[in-house]
Amino acid sequence: MTNRQFFLLLLLAAIWGASFLLIRIAVDSFAPVFLIEARVLFAAVSLSLMAILMRRKVLIKGLGRHYFIVGLFNSAIPWMLFAYAAQTLTVAMLAILNATAPIWGSLIGRIWHGQHISKQGWCGLGLGILGVILMVGLAPEMINSESLSALLAATFAAGCYGIATNYTKHVKLQVSGFDTSHGSLWATVVLLLPLLPFFPMNHLPTSDEWLAVVILGIVCTGIALIFYFDLVAEIGSASALSVTFLIPGFAAIWGYIVLGEALTFNVVVGIITVLLGTMLVTGFSPMRFLKKRKGDLQASSKL
Numbered sequence: 001m002t003n004r005q006f007f008l009l010l011l012l013a014a015i016w017g018a019s020f021l022l023i024r025i026a027v028d029s030f031a032p033v034f035l036i037e038a039r040v041l042f043a044a045v046s047l048s049l050m051a052i053l054m055r056r057k058v059l060i061k062g063l064g065r066h067y068f069i070v071g072l073f074n075s076a077i078p079w080m081l082f083a084y085a086a087q088t089l090t091v092a093m094l095a096i097l098n099a100t101a102p103i104w105g106s107l108i109g110r111i112w113h114g115q116h117i118s119k120q121g122w123c124g125l126g127l128g129i130l131g132v133i134l135m136v137g138l139a140p141e142m143i144n145s146e147s148l149s150a151l152l153a154a155t156f157a158a159g160c161y162g163i164a165t166n167y168t169k170h171v172k173l174q175v176s177g178f179d180t181s182h183g184s185l186w187a188t189v190v191l192l193l194p195l196l197p198f199f200p201m202n203h204l205p206t207s208d209e210w211l212a213v214v215i216l217g218i219v220c221t222g223i224a225l226i227f228y229f230d231l232v233a234e235i236g237s238a239s240a241l242s243v244t245f246l247i248p249g250f251a252a253i254w255g256y257i258v259l260g261e262a263l264t265f266n267v268v269v270g271i272i273t274v275l276l277g278t279m280l281v282t283g284f285s286p287m288r289f290l291k292k293r294k295g296d297l298q299a300s301s302k303l
Helices: 003-030 032-053 064-085 091-098 101-113 119-137 145-170 177-195 207-235 237-245 247-259 265-282 286-301
Strands: none
Touching: 003 032, 003 064, 003 091, 003 207, 003 237, 003 247, 032 064, 032 177, 032 207, 064 091, 064 145, 064 177, 091 119, 091 145, 091 247, 091 265, 101 119, 101 145, 101 265, 119 145, 119 265, 177 207, 237 247, 237 265, 247 265
16 A cells, blocks of 8 residues: 555545534534435535546446435435434544444344354454443433434444445446446435425524535545545555544544544543454454555555
8 A cells, every 4th residue: 555545545534534523513404304415415416527527427227226225225314314313422423333334234244145254253243332332331421312312323324334235245236336326326315305395404504514514515425435436446445444444533533623522431432342343343454454554665665
């Protein structure tokens, strides 16, 4: 991994960590449904413009069902649930629960496709669940119906990512990541449109809240996906997955700097335990990652 690729990985983690901050900033005025509809609309338009600039032909014929399924489980449901949870939980807590997605993905793969889970994987599943329990159990102020409903919503949102991952992994379609993201974002726009009259905004958003949504859609969704596809193409999906382990740290920093959210003991314990569990499930090794990066740097220095 070159310095540019490593910087891109850190930048992507910082951008995706900021997405939870921006949701927290905007959700009080927009409310979850309007917020996510605006997010996916800005993101879909930005990817359409990118496709035009790259002169990239977008595949549509025969893929409508595929785009709607991915849009439902990878964007519409989880993003609305995270937006709902953001009305109660801190930025760091949202990112911790988001990081459990590979854990639920592994469990869903076991149930759905009979996917084998090693002893290490089962330990990871247990650690991930324990991390969420510790995050709540070590903070007595969170033991109330509002916090628990937000916690369940964010956990189910992470589970939806697991459904989407297992679907895309086993569906027999030759569709690129760019086309799937682009098509599913437009499908999400259509899916959420009928809900808008029933879930209106809470009140008129301020200019800062509008700015947060624009950045959330264009930068944290549209541009971030382009960065991610570039990384996958250059270093492979396994190495690109390491961004998952960096997001909670960046999210906690953003929450502290912008909103003054304290990095409490239960959050630190939650981050460490959940990330350890996710590493066991995915087989990710920080030492192997750093060793590979060192080898890549040495190889590039000889060129």
